Amino acid sequence: xxxxxxxxxxxxxxxxxxxxxxxxxxxxxxxxxxxxxxxxxxxxxxxxxxxxxxxxxxxxxxxxxxxxxxxxxxxxxxxxxxxxxxxxxxxxxxxxxxxxxxxxxxxxxxxxxxxxxxxxxxxxxxxxxxxxxxxxxxxxxxxxxxxxxxxxxxxxxxxxxxxxxxxxxxxxxxxxxxxxxxxxxxxxxxxxxxxxxxxx
Amino acid sequence: xxxxxxxxxxxxxxxxxxxxxxxxxxxxxxxxxxxxxxxxxxxxxxxxxxxxxxxxxxxxxxxxxxxxxxxxxxxxxxxxxxxxxxxxxxxxxxxxxxxxxxxxxxxxxxxxxxxxxxxxxxxxxxxxxxxxxxxxxxxxxxxxxxxxxxxxxxxxxxxxxxx
Numbered sequence: 186x187x188x189x190x191x192x193x194x195x196x197x198x199x200x201x202x203x204x205x206x207x208x209x210x211x212x213x214x215x216x217x218x219x220x221x222x223x224x225x226x227x228x229x230x231x232x233x234x235x236x237x238x239x240x241x242x243x244x245x246x247x248x249x250x251x252x253x254x255x256x257x258x259x260x261x262x263x264x265x266x267x268x269x270x271x272x273x274x275x276x277x278x279x280x281x282x283x284x285x286x287x288x289x290x291x292x293x294x295x296x297x298x299x300x301x302x303x304x305x306x307x308x309x310x311x312x313x314x315x316x317x318x319x320x321x322x323x324x325x326x327x328x329x330x331x332x333x334x335x336x337x338x339x340x341x342x343x344x345x346x347x348x349x350x351x352x353x354x355x356x357x358x359x360x361x362x363x364x365x366x367x368x369x370x371x372x373x374x375x376x377x378x379x380x381x382x383x384x385x
Numbered sequence: 386x387x388x389x390x391x392x393x394x395x396x397x398x399x400x401x402x403x404x405x406x407x408x409x410x411x412x413x414x415x416x417x418x419x420x421x422x423x424x425x426x427x428x429x430x431x432x433x434x435x436x437x438x439x440x441x442x443x444x445x446x447x448x449x450x451x452x453x454x455x456x457x458x459x460x461x462x463x464x465x466x467x468x469x470x471x472x473x474x475x476x477x478x479x480x481x482x483x484x485x486x487x488x489x490x491x492x493x494x495x496x497x498x499x500x501x502x503x504x505x506x507x508x509x510x511x512x513x514x515x516x517x518x519x520x521x522x523x524x525x526x527x528x529x530x531x532x533x534x535x536x537x538x539x540x541x542x543x544x545x546x547x548x
Binding site for chain 1: 428429432433435436439440445446449450452453456457459460463464467513514516517520521524525527528531532535536
């Protein structure tokens with residue numbers, strides 16, 4: 186015959202199993218409700234969809250390609266704008282520390298709507314047009330981005346230190362702010378240095 | 386008479402031609418820019434509705450992909466506007482606005498449905514918590530009854546000597 190203590194153990198076990206069973210639903214639902222760290226990611230991959238082979242030495246009329254990607258870890262659906270800009274080595278770049286976007290004009294724009302945990306990727310093909318050289322100065326007249334031709338009219342001097350004429354295509358990530366009903370620079374940008382050569 | 390008929394026909398064609406030309410090339414920069422701005426606002430409103438629906442528990446992945454399509458059209462509208470192709474800008478902006486408006490209304494419906502489901506969800510949580518408490522109380526009560534009966538039986542039993 187079982188002792189009273191044995192029965193006590195049986196009752197406690199049944200009680201625990203019962204409470205766990207009944208409250209499992211609530212526990213699972215509440216556990217899902219706690220978000221982790223919130224952030225957005227912006228990245229660029231080379232033409233082989235790897236973090237290598239980025240175009241660097243570029244010449245007039247040749248089409249180059251990279252892939253742009255955005256990851257949403259904000260805990261909810263987010264509206265992003267991916268702004269592509271073009272500059273020479275002396276023009277202002279975005280400042281991630283102060284959160285200021287570059288004042289340069291946008292040459293191409295992607296609008297991205299992403300659910301939480303989702304990633305967006307799209308090709309960015311570009312070609313420098315009307316490239317000219319005069320003594321130690323180079324110029325780029327137009328830029329073809331994803332088939333859209335934009336006047337840029339940029340000039341870059343020969344850089345003795347790094348031996349090249351440098352320009353940069355850079356991409357800024359903007360995020361829609363529901364409170365202010367406006368897009369705001371998300372303090373994230375990536376740049377791709379381009380050395381314009383006469384022949385490649 | 387024949388001459389007058391020809392003249393009349395030519396006049397009608399000229400008037401029609403002028404009307405058609407106005408329809409094709411008659412979009413001004415201001416008009417196109419206004420349409421693009423309206424489409425941009427419609428897209429933002431639609432996104433706000435989608436987020437509201439999501440917060441009510443709706444699955445909004447399809448709505449987001451439709452917003453992506455609307456956003457693509459808005460980008461093309463801006464490109465056309467910058468290139469001076471105002472009629473294309475108006476056309477792309479129109480597609481964007483129409484998709485955004487449909488997403489807006491679908492998000493409202495989806496959000497309302499999700500709110501009903503969310504109500505059921507809270508019912509389940511309350512049921513789950515209440516039933517746990519009731520189970521513990523009942524078990525405690527049963528344990529006390531059982532313990533009392535057990536001890537009573539134990540006290541009432543007399544030792545027997547056999548053999």
